[in-house]
Amino acid sequence: MKIGIIGLGLMGGSLGLALKHFSKEYYILGYDHNQSHQKEALSLGLVDEISDDFKKIKTCDIIILTIPVDAIITIMPQLEGVSKDCTIIDFGSSKEKISNSIPSSIRKNFVTAHPMTGTEKFGPSAALNDLYNNKTMVVCDQAKSGEIQNSIATKIFNDIGSKIVYMNAKEHDRHAAFISHMPHAVSYAIANSVMKQEDADAIVTLAGGGFKSMSRIAQSSPNMWEDIFRQNKANLLESIITFNEEMLLCQKLIEEESWSELHAWMKKANKLHEIL
Amino acid sequence: MKIGIIGLGLMGGSLGLALKHFSKEYYILGYDHNQSHQKEALSLGLVDEISDDFKKIKTCDIIILTIPVDAIITIMPQLEGVSKDCTIIDFGSSKEKISNSIPSSIRKNFVTAHPMTGTEKFGPSAALNDLYNNKTMVVCDQAKSGEIQNSIATKIFNDIGSKIVYMNAKEHDRHAAFISHMPHAVSYAIANSVMKQEDADAIVTLAGGGFKSMSRIAQSSPNMWEDIFRQNKANLLESIITFNEEMLLCQKLIEEESWSELHAWMKKANKLHEIL
Numbered sequence: 001m002k003i004g005i006i007g008l009g010l011m012g013g014s015l016g017l018a019l020k021h022f023s024k025e026y027y028i029l030g031y032d033h034n035q036s037h038q039k040e041a042l043s044l045g046l047v048d049e050i051s052d053d054f055k056k057i058k059t060c061d062i063i064i065l066t067i068p069v070d071a072i073i074t075i076m077p078q079l080e081g082v083s084k085d086c087t088i089i090d091f092g093s094s095k096e097k098i099s100n101s102i103p104s105s106i107r108k109n110f111v112t113a114h115p116m117t118g119t120e121k122f123g124p125s126a127a128l129n130d131l132y133n134n135k136t137m138v139v140c141d142q143a144k145s146g147e148i149q150n151s152i153a154t155k156i157f158n159d160i161g162s163k164i165v166y167m168n169a170k171e172h173d174r175h176a177a178f179i180s181h182m183p184h185a186v187s188y189a190i191a192n193s194v195m196k197q198e199d200a201d202a203i204v205t206l207a208g209g210g211f212k213s214m215s216r217i218a219q220s221s222p223n224m225w226e227d228i229f230r231q232n233k234a235n236l237l238e239s240i241i242t243f244n245e246e247m248l249l250c251q252k253l254i255e256e257e258s259w260s261e262l263h264a265w266m267k268k269a270n271k272l273h274e275i276l
Numbered sequence: 277m278k279i280g281i282i283g284l285g286l287m288g289g290s291l292g293l294a295l296k297h298f299s300k301e302y303y304i305l306g307y308d309h310n311q312s313h314q315k316e317a318l319s320l321g322l323v324d325e326i327s328d329d330f331k332k333i334k335t336c337d338i339i340i341l342t343i344p345v346d347a348i349i350t351i352m353p354q355l356e357g358v359s360k361d362c363t364i365i366d367f368g369s370s371k372e373k374i375s376n377s378i379p380s381s382i383r384k385n386f387v388t389a390h391p392m393t394g395t396e397k398f399g400p401s402a403a404l405n406d407l408y409n410n411k412t413m414v415v416c417d418q419a420k421s422g423e424i425q426n427s428i429a430t431k432i433f434n435d436i437g438s439k440i441v442y443m444n445a446k447e448h449d450r451h452a453a454f455i456s457h458m459p460h461a462v463s464y465a466i467a468n469s470v471m472k473q474e475d476a477d478a479i480v481t482l483a484g485g486g487f488k489s490m491s492r493i494a495q496s497s498p499n500m501w502e503d504i505f506r507q508n509k510a511n512l513l514e515s516i517i518t519f520n521e522e523m524l525l526c527q528k529l530i531e532e533e534s535w536s537e538l539h540a541w542m543k544k545a546n547k548l549h550e551i552l
Binding site: 194 | 489496502509513517522526527538
């Protein structure tokens with residue numbers, strides 16, 4: 001089967017690697033408007049071939065969109081006219097706007113998914129063959145996709161070792177805000193809190209494992225995250241407001257020296273790991 | 277040389293393991309008021325012997341205090357009367373109150389240090405022989421410690437592979453607030469933000485690497501952290517207020533849809549990793 005991967009960064013590159021690693025039945029065409037990414041993807045063996053010909057990509061059995069969420073919406077009209085058996089899968093981190101933007105002529109072709117995995121790194125050199133292995137793949141609004149498309153997407157997700165979870169796009173976006181989008185905002189805020197100190201360099205020499213964990217995803221690409229934040233604005237705001245209330249409560253408990261309440265607040269947080 | 281380790285949790289247990297792993301010249305006496313910790317420490321080989329006799333601990337060449345920061349201050353008067361060559365080292369995460377509380381009769385005996393390492397786990401079973409290896413050890417108010425004590429502490433820190441950094445306790449506490457104490461408060465707040473949602477279980481099924489990083493230290497012990505937050509109240513509040521301002525700015529930029537400013541804010545955060 002011919003797979004066209006549009007966008008050869010961390011997600012697309014890792015998908016190419018994983019498909020080649022776990023199965024031999026796919027021939028992978030890579031498409032990326034960045035020429036150095038094209039060369040890198042080919043030399044790293046993430047794809048079998050690079051094509052600049054979008055028409056050729058449109059003839060693939062499967063087309064995967066691993067580009068920023070705004071670009072997914074922009075590219076959709078160009079995908080109209082694919083064969084009715086073609087499966088198009090997008091890996092966007094926000095789903096409702098994407099799901100609602102798919103042209104009706106190719107709605108059945110589309111499977112809209114979100115792999116709950118990634119790293120703070122980006123570009124083809126960041127690709128990992130086990131990025132999707134044992135990770136959750138959220139598939140949204142499944143009933144709107146065609147039968148063939150759902151079964152092909154399931155096969156691919158199984159081939160790369162993902163665990164499929166189904167939910168509607170609206171529910172996904174609210175959950176993703178709390179579990180991924182808000183924590184990214186928090187990590188950026190931690191990094192900026194330290195960076196604005198006069199003695200940031202001296203402070204950073206004391207960084208241990210805790211700070212490294214908390215600031216790791218502050219390395220993530222603003223190009224990618226600006227789009228996600230915009231597309232998931234309402235849910236993101238709700239999750240940020242909830243988080244800010246928790247931080248203001250923490251601040252108040254410390255200011256008032258309500259140590260036993262603060263202790264109880266920390267103890268409650270410990271319980272997360274019983275369900276994580 | 278005889279070393280008495282008071283407190284056989286993650287820090288004390290790992291120190292015992294590291295000393296036995298990297299050097300053969302230490303005989304380690306463990307002291308802990310928790311009887312199951314005593315047994316566990318002995319059976320895991322973290323110490324050579326357990327003693328309930330505080331007088332015997334006081335005859336050790338070196339005494340290490342790996343107990344919560346309030347307990348370090350409480351135990352100090354009981355250490356008066358040690359030999360003038362005895363070296364007492366505490367591993368407290370806040371340093372100014374500790375440094376100022378040391379009785380003058382044993383001030384030269386004391387080396388007050390903070391290893392910038394740890395995990396979210398606790399108790400003897402959490403001990404790791406490489407917890408200190410290649411990690412920063414902050415030594416505070418070094419000039420107040422005796423010459424022998426400074427050289428013995430340096431030898432031990434070298435033996436376990438730590439990289440020593442010197443600073444005064446006041447400076448340490450401000451830096452530690454930004455690099456460690458505030459990030460712990462933030463991680464507790466992230467966990468509580470999710471836990472208070474009606475559908476917390478469903479949200480958590482989507483947890484990927486980002487959320488796991490950001491919530492890991494929310495498992496930390498409230499017993500330990502309540503004391504640290506109390507001892508470092510002023511610096512912690514400054515760092516939390518700074519962080520809260522960043523989060524409120526982030527919230528405002530999203531509410532106002534100031535996407536290019538938000539982009540610049542994220543890009544600034546990326547720069548942290550040039551100095552980390």
